[in-house]
Amino acid sequence: MYYVLCVSLCAAVVALVGTACSVVVLALSPLLTRLLRFYPARLRAQAAFLVRVLPASTGLLVSLGIVLPAFVLHEPAHTNERPDFLLMALAGLGLSLMLASAYRAIRAWVRLDRLKRQWMSSARKLTPDQKGIEIFEVADPSALIVVTGILKPTVFLSRPVVSCLTPSESSAAIAHELAHVSAGDNLKQLLLQATRLPLLDRLAGLDREWRLASELAADESAMRSGTPVVELASALIKVARLRVVRPLLPESAVSYFLPPGKDSMLSTRVEHLKRLLEKGDKVDPAAPVAPIHLLGVALIVAVFSVLITHPNLLLLTHTLLEKLV
């Protein structure tokens, strides 16, 4: 019963804290998205990602960092307490969320692996490795430039793309993809997919904000590493022209993953590059890397520091848990 109670409490706290944080994030996300527009792309991407994963990570942190130690330290091993219906329901919800996250992550991983194997079956190594990352040309008729993988990223360019880009345009496109690798964007995508909450789809607005900002940040990062903006823009034009042009339909008739018009990610990138080209805007080479990605680590350290210096907090937590049971 001790272990059932422990798992139930931890799972219930994940559900409670995660849901509460999601509601707060949901309420604040429109304002946050608007505010972020005034900040550099890298900072926007990092902030959007952090806020988006905040509910899930806070739920896990509180559950594993506070509830679990409080239970282990203060609950007698021979307890006869049984979880009541409400606790069981909350625990069921928490466990379902965690299992769904794990399932989505594994599914995404398996699909990625399948896709990679499919591409590798017709791959030809294109250029020497860049930053230890292999670059392949694949026999795929679509306009494809992608970087896949988390532990061992690989860049794939399809044959039509290789044949239509000049070497300097190819280098620019590859520099963009390498910027995604440096930013750990594939890992972030996996985490975003794993932590998607089915009932809070509006949080997807933050996913979109992150995707858009990460694309702009990758363009800027490529330029910072010496890629001329003309080559980047030229590569974007050629690759985009190889792709499908979807007709605009009345909004009520369709639902777009990427809404047409000004909201499309490509249009934002095109406008961004156009502005850089026309006005001769420079990407600040000394733009500081926002330490916002360290916030998660800082939060964990802070929680543990507080717990170590204030041991009574765990006792207080245990008392609260007793009320929950």
Next chain:
Amino acid sequence: MAAMRFPIRLPWSERAGASKLQHLGELELALLERVWKSGEASVRDIYHDHTPHLAYTTLMTTLDRLYKKGLLKRRLQGRAFYYSPAVSRSEFSEGVARQVVDFMLEFGEHPPTGIFSCFVDAVTENDSRLLDELERVVKSKRRNQQAG
């Protein structure tokens, strides 16, 4: 044969998830059909017998696009390109069927999100107009660079 993704317009191609699907325009499909039928054809051959009558440059551009998409091969004879199919009709159909299955497996429940980063994801008509503007700026910039 290595698994290939073929461009085709599908009934749900305007819905969420369509960005990963490549599709062919009506003219592209018609020209592909024409090349399958004749085995090999030049732009001039198609220009003379294609109905409705279309501009020579339109046909040339569309055939070039099909070549770049890997669906046609071409050889230069004199000053003209002769186009022939790079994939058979059955391979094409197989690719389409596979793509339909892939689509249903992959995007049946959720919008298309994969753990990979694409250089370009989806393109709309509005994007196309913006691309024209960007191209104008790029050309002007290149001219300035050459002059300078």
